[in-house]
Amino acid sequence: MxxxxxxxxxxxxxxxxxxxxxxxxxxxxxxxxxxxxxxxxxxxxxxxxxxxxxxxxxxxxxxxxxxxxxxxxxxxxxxxxxxxxxxxxxxxxxxxxxxxxxxxxxxxxxxxxxxxxxxxxxxxxxxxxxxxxxxxxxxxxxxxxxxxxxxxxxxxxxxxxxxxxxxxxxxxxxxxxxxxxxxxxxxxxxxxxxxxxxxxxxxxxxxxxxxxxxxxxxxxxxxxxxxxxxxxxxxxxxxxxGRDLAETGPAPLLAGAPVLLKVEGLSKAGAFHGVDFTLRGGEVLGISGLLGSGRTALAKALFGLVTPEAGRVVLDGRDVPLGDPLRAAEAGIGYVPEDRLTEGLFLTQSILRNVAVGRVASHARGPFLDLGGLAAEARDWLARLRVKAPDAEAPVRSLSGGNQQRVVLARWLARAPRVLVLNGPSVGVDVGSKAEIHAIIADLAAQGLGVIVISDDLPELLATCHRILVMVEGRIVEDIAGAEATEEGLARRLAS
CATH class of the missing domain: 3.40.50.300 (P-loop containing nucleotide triphosphate hydrolases)
Known part of the structure; x- marks a missing residue:
């Protein structure tokens, strides 16, 4: 010094x-x-x-x-x-x-x-x-x-x-x-x-x-x-x-678990090319790559925010229309974006409304809306995901990063998706919230959901995923079993 x-x-x-x-x-x-x-x-x-x-x-x-x-x-x-x-x-x-x-x-x-x-x-x-x-x-x-x-x-x-x-x-x-x-x-x-x-x-x-x-x-x-x-x-x-956090890992994948999602030949010029993979029920699949590898574009394409020029996305044996997020959501695909502040939340709206917005159609009673039922369901999901908020009517922007992420998760889980795509699930959250989000991912997989985690946080991938796909220049170049992966090995593959 x-x-x-x-x-x-x-x-x-x-x-x-x-x-x-x-x-x-x-x-x-x-x-x-x-x-x-x-x-x-x-x-x-x-x-x-x-x-x-x-x-x-x-x-x-x-x-x-x-x-x-x-x-x-x-x-x-x-x-x-x-x-x-x-x-x-x-x-x-x-x-x-x-x-x-x-x-x-x-x-x-x-x-x-x-x-x-x-x-x-x-x-x-x-x-x-x-x-x-x-x-x-x-x-x-x-x-x-x-x-x-x-x-x-x-x-x-x-x-x-x-x-x-x-x-x-x-x-x-x-x-x-x-x-x-x-x-x-x-x-x-x-x-x-x-x-x-x-x-x-x-x-x-x-x-x-x-x-x-x-x-x-x-x-x-x-x-x-x-x-x-x-x-x-x-x-x-x-x-x-103030406490020791339990080291979580993916729950054992059940032998013979059915294939939920099949991606075949998905391509988008300048973003990704010939992407093929499957996702089973109860499986957590990681996708990682350096900036520009195409990982985020692929995540958005699965949910219809990016329109591929070729390929198929098949969920439960049925083709999911490409380039249409509304129909992707109806088919059972949920998407939690990397930038929750600009893409995932209505910052000036209440915590409750940010959860309830995904379920408005389900609580319509003819020309009327069952506001009581909608609010009760939203509060139930806030409780399930342990969102720490003194007042559910407060603006969602008043929450910490970890609690904001739980609100986005609650909105999607209320819709009972079959596949959940998490793009950077713990970006900008503190270490305690990160461990809790990882535990939520493990719990969702144990319930039979297919979860895709897009991340370049290597310890996060190792802690949550059964398999990890490595993307380089828009292509999947390696499919690694989570139990066989190490942080040093993943870093070497990403940099190659």
Whole structure:
């Protein structure tokens, strides 16, 4: 580390919202060139701590010191001047501006530039990306970039503004294994250059790999802190949740289980080609591949959101019309999307309505709707999936990521599907909710459903799937029995 003096130090920080304590007497510090893993479940206080660092919120009690000087008032301007930058999950970039313009925007603003200086903008961007060893087309519009490159632009923008502390909130959620490796390499470069990093992630193995220290929050309090070498994924999970989580695996597949779903020769130009596989009742089938492998397009095609140009999808011996999600749902196929916020939920509507919407037709009584029966059924499914909500009439956006995912699952399960396609079932959820979602998957399979899990989270595939299909450049290249698969072997196959 470049310096042992704290860059930022919080002492006895407390923050409440409407009588609810988000942070309770929290001490936290970070030094230049240090990477700290800030771990905790949803609702543990991580987001509140980040808001305090960024100056968006001010604590009710306690002291925040920058470079040893206590701050009378912390504002976004104060935080930016101190070199504190937060990279949120959506990156907060200007999609219509170029890579160079996005990177240089903050620096130009800080310099008080009144007119656009194209050459200067490109110089700033080029120098900044060279600092982290990245080559990129500086003129490319950001909206055309893959997620991994957008993240690099966000990091570049922070560095161009002379960031001394970069907070990365769930930086690896949408990245493939290869892209995660590249990001961790960049974080090591930043540390060597004296830049401090706070790393917030639900993927425990990677945060331990890159962090010197770990701070664990639970219910707004620091419950564990120490060198990263003193933690492993199991102990970190125990501190975050307050309990040991059972290691689940797929239930044994019954011998002679009937074939539910048969996919034959499914093809879509530029996405996937000649895809063939079967799915049995009670089977959990994993499909994995790198970004661009065609896995998401295939998942959407099974549900009719993408129209294949050739091939068949056969459920219970009957052809499912292609390119028609309504008829796919009627045939018995359910689909839980990867991006639940934009594709899976009605965010301003109540939790109850988000579940009930899938069953409206079943509760029609002539020209009338049995609202009581509809609500009762929805509440029953919320209870079955243990959705933690103080009020089912509250907007679904008020829930944590794990509970939002359960709401989407409840909506589909209420329709009694025969096959359920789960695209990234635990993306963006905390470790406790992830284990519970895996248990739900195992329970569904035990009831005879066919479940397809689309994921590049290798431990998730190993924990849930009877078989795993590997996709490369739009084709299924390998069919691996889950009992024979290892994380190292899968990673090697995906990268080949």
């Amino acid at each position: 470049a310096d042992d003096a704290p860059l930022v130090e919080m002492t006895g920080v407390t923050k409440t919202y409407a009588g609810i304590t988000a942070l309770d007497d929290v001490d936290f510090l970070i030094r230049p060139g240090e990477a700290v893993c800030l771990a905790g479940e949803n609702g543990s206080g991580k987001s509140t701590l980040i808001k305090l660092l960024a100056g968006v919120e001010w604590p009710d009690r306690g002291v925040i010191a920058l470079d040893g000087l206590a701050q009378a008032a912390m504002t976004p301007t104060t935080a930016a001047a101190a070199g504190i930058a937060v990279i949120f999950q959506d990156f907060s970039l200007f999609p219509n501006l170029s890579v160079a313009e996005n990177i240089a925007f903050g620096a130009e603003l800080a310099e008080g530039a009144r007119f656009y200086r194209g050459r200067r903008v490109r110089e700033i961007a080029k120098r900044t990306l060279e600092r982290v060893g990245v080559l990129m087309d500086l003129s490319a519009p950001v909206e055309t970039l893959p997620v991994a490159h957008k993240q690099l632009v966000a990091i570049g923008r922070a560095l161009a503004s002379n960031a001394r502390l970069i907070v990365m909130d769930e930086p690896t959620t949408a990245l493939t294994e290869r892209e995660v490796r590249a990001l961790l390499g960049i974080i090591r470069r930043l540390k060597a250059d004296g830049v401090a990093v706070i790393f917030v992630s639900h993927k425990l193995a990677e945060v331990l790999e890159v962090s010197e220290r770990v701070v664990v929050l639970r219910n707004g309090r620091v419950v564990a802190e120490g060198p990263a070498s003193g933690f492993d994924a199991r102990s970190l999970t125990r501190h975050m949740t």
